[in-house]
Amino acid sequence: MRIVFIGPPGAGKGTQAERLVETYHMAHLSTGDMLRAARDAKTEVGQKAEKYMSAGELVPDDIIVAIIAERLRQNDCRDGYLLDGFPRTIAQAEALDKMLAEQGTPLDVVLELKVPEEELFRRLAGRGRADDTPEVIRQRLVAYRKQTEPLLEYYGRCGLLKSIDGLGAVEEIFDRAQTVLDRLD
Numbered sequence: 001m002r003i004v005f006i007g008p009p010g011a012g013k014g015t016q017a018e019r020l021v022e023t024y025h026m027a028h029l030s031t032g033d034m035l036r037a038a039r040d041a042k043t044e045v046g047q048k049a050e051k052y053m054s055a056g057e058l059v060p061d062d063i064i065v066a067i068i069a070e071r072l073r074q075n076d077c078r079d080g081y082l083l084d085g086f087p088r089t090i091a092q093a094e095a096l097d098k099m100l101a102e103q104g105t106p107l108d109v110v111l112e113l114k115v116p117e118e119e120l121f122r123r124l125a126g127r128g129r130a131d132d133t134p135e136v137i138r139q140r141l142v143a144y145r146k147q148t149e150p151l152l153e154y155y156g157r158c159g160l161l162k163s164i165d166g167l168g169a170v171e172e173i174f175d176r177a178q179t180v181l182d183r184l185d
């Protein structure tokens with residue numbers, strides 16, 4: 001199964017993503033994790049990405065698209081994957097469409113985890129990651145609203161979008177996700 005998992009920062013995507021990839025045997029492609037690893041290893045890409053990440057802004061599309069293009073070529077992606085944190089802009093979604101069309105491997109579903117903004121702020125403020133200061137949190141939420149939310153319409157138009165409620169217990173939310181995925185034909 002090839003899935004795009006979409007949702008605002010603080011929605012709990014990481015937690016659900018881990019369970020989903022384990023249950024459905026998919027590779028977990030988290031661009032946030034990849035960028036943090038690159039930043040910590042001080043690679044060229046990591047150093048370029050650092051200033052955007054620490055400001056809560058999106059890393060430029062060309063950087064992230066190149067990372068994903070390379071990652072999708074690796075063997076463990078052959079049997080399916082869950083994209084977590086990518087695409088985040090329309091340009092990224094178009095680049096992904098193009099790659100997948102060339103390979104003849106279309107997406108099966110775009111799963112949205114929906115959480116109201118006041119709840120996100122509350123959760124993020126309590127998390128304490130280095131890029132979780134109030135100003136950076138606000139900036140990440142703005143980036144989501146402006147740059148990523150338009151993807152919901154983009155994927156809605158082609159019939160790929162399925163949304164689930166991200167409020168409730170981890171187990172409940174996981175059940176909702178499973179219900180959606182198990183109903184795909």
Ligand code: ADP
Pocket residue numbers: 008009010031032033035052053054056057058059060061064084085086087088092140
């Ligand atoms: P969040 O916790 O906000 O959901 P992630 O852990 O997915 O964020 O990513 C952390 C940071 O990495 C983002 O704030 C952004 O700067 C950068 N990033 C991750 N994925 C992308 C992407 N697809 N396009 C641009 N920037 C990205």
